[in-house]
Amino acid sequence: MVDSIDIRAFVGGREVSRRQVREWEARRAAAVLAKFASRLGHLATGELVHDATIGELLGSPLDAQRSALTTLKTALGHAGIYAMLKREVAFSERVARTGVAMSRGRTKHAATRLEVPNYSAERFAAWFDNLTISNAETGMVDACPDHYLLRGLPDGRQEVVETTGGSPAASRFLVDYGRTEALTIPADPAYPIQIAGTALLDDGLVIGGVRHQFRDRDGTLEALLTVQFPATVPARLIHQHQWHLACEFGNWMIAAASFAATSP
Template sequence: MDDPIEIRTFLGEENVTRQQVRAWEARRAEAVLEKFAARLGRRGVAELLPDFTIGRALDAPLDVQREALTIMKTGLGHAGIYALLKRELAISERMSRVGVAASRGRVKYSVIRLHVPHYSAQRFADWFNNLTISNAEVDMVDATPDHYLLRGLPDGRQEVVETTGGSPTASRFLVDYTRTEALTIPADPDYPIQIAGQAVLDDGLVIGGVRHQFRDRDGALEALLTCQFPGSLPARLIHQHQWHLASEFSNWMVAAAPTAATA
């Protein structure tokens, strides 16, 4: 399906096409569909997707696959997602704690840039912030196959269950958008719109964070999107998370086009 807007994507200094981003997303969609098939079985899948088998989903276009995954994830509910990923989440939490300890304060960044002509940075930022404020879980989960659960908590933090970049397991963490003291990602004064917060485990251990920066320039949105990770994380996972960022934010920008596009 053709996008209603043009999105130029830069992974570090590498210019990649929208087709390449969608190809990466398609591979992840296939992997997650196969995980659902293995863990839910035929009857479990049929309960969530009547008259639509995993086999049919694997042969379907990417946008149909994304819709099928979102239906299954929301159909399972929060408890079902926890149960589906119970072992993965336990393993990833242990890995996160070991990674933070081994890093001894060192960090690495996963960075991409997006350029979207005829698009408003402020309108997109308002739309994106409203996803969290209104707790629009379906829109947040639908952005990429590796999202399993994104929701606002009563204390204002955001709970995230996702496969981060090239990790072999899904992880769970909380993002606190009111705290940034643990972030070392520099705030660029040329980007006046900032969305930043630190990622923590339930006991408050900081495992990373985000600083997403936006500006309007010559009638286009320019986004500088950065995730901070423990320095012990392998370079491959950092690079794969660039594709994750490109996938989720490109899809969010397409979804926000009726509000944020200016032409």
């Protein structure tokens, strides 16, 4: 994925370079590739990725690792992802339930800002909405190594299996974009484009949510990307998820550049 646009990222209020975001992504890509090698073994991974071993991929450029990870995840399929991560997902669900109970309604937010000159917030939001509506799973998974499964469900909700921030285990949850009443992330009226929803477990327990806000300002897209967690989530995980947001939305904005970029 070529960086065809200028993306300015602010993680925890501090500006970070695109190189730093890619370095974070590369560390996560290596960790996820190693997980596939450990869980599946060389015979299974060889069946899924034909042109390189995991060892070879670990020494490859980031773009090659990203492509291989997307191939592994899509070739393994939904059932394969569930099977590979079943213990992690079960552990994460127990942790989430305990965290919600102990937090007693209190929340924390992971927030990242992105600025992209010569780029349309309205066009990007339309592109991103279409990515979700059309259930373009490959495009959703490809944006971050920690994405294992993102798909739309028949009831309109989105199923997500991902490693959240710096968590040691992947988690599974649903995002309902028709529900926002549990969100403690304020809607900023200066950002007219809002993508917001509540994160739930299968039985309806609210474990968090998202509010991603966009605006055009003097020819520059400005994005305020925020994820809500229970208050008991450690600060390190919050910080790591800020990098996760910079990674995934940066890659989505690059992928959408032919549609959303404007002339200087």
